[in-house]
Amino acid sequence: MKIDLSKLHDETLSSISFEGEIKKNELDINGREIKFIEPIKYDGKIYKVDDNKIVHVNITYVYEEICGRCLEPFVNRESTVLSGKLVRKSNDEDDDEVVYYSDEKLDLTEDIISMIILSLPMKPLCDEECKGICPKCGVNRNEEDCDCVIEDIDPRFAILKDFSFKE
Ligand SMILES: [Zn+2]
Ligand SMILES: [Zn+2]
Structure with a gap:
């Protein structure tokens, strides 16, 4: 989904809300296979703070993975937050604190997927006590x-x- 940032030109609006789903089947992270068993859900807001735009997104996802100890598949639900300053991308700069956009239509899909990768538990375990x-x-x-x-x-x-x- 693309968020239309041009709405923020309206002086009377201080924020815009949005929500959506990302349909992604799986992710392969260095051989670790994550299967999303339902669409990734997100909802968030973009705020105008002085001359800046701040984005804050709550992300929830449910996935299946193979336990690294017992080798049985298990299902886990995680949530994470994507937040940062929205900065119009000018060159090849890349800063984790910042969410870049290049036109008035903001697409957060890639940023959301990156946050999911960061938020995954370090070890795939069906249970800490497995x-x-x-x-x-x-x-x-x-x-x-x-x-x-x-x-x-x-x-x-x-x-x-x-x-x-x-x-
Ligand atoms: Zn034995
Ligand atoms: Zn296990």
Whole structure:
């Protein structure tokens, strides 16, 4: 959706509101696959402050991803905020604090997608407490308990352990 900034030329208006949805199926972020299971929703305002225009957008998205520990897909809902000064783009300058536009029709799609990438949790986890997969038998330890003993032996002591088994 494009926001018509020319409305702000009206002296009596101090802000314009807008809302919309972005239909995006997936994002590949360095091999991390994010599937949006519903349209990305946003609503925001553009304010006139003195001679500046300030944009503030609330963004909500729901996505599915594979858990990095148990390898099961999980669904997560996140929200984030895009805000900054609107600056008419003149050259190749690029500043994260600023949302650029080039004509009176503002398209925030790219800025919203960039904010989503920044707002994603660092690690794809179905749950902070996800127990993951047993490295020995391969069961999902969130669903099943196995009797595997995961030995975490310092390689320097491994020799001693072998030795004791020989008796
Ligand atoms: Zn998990
Ligand atoms: Zn196991």
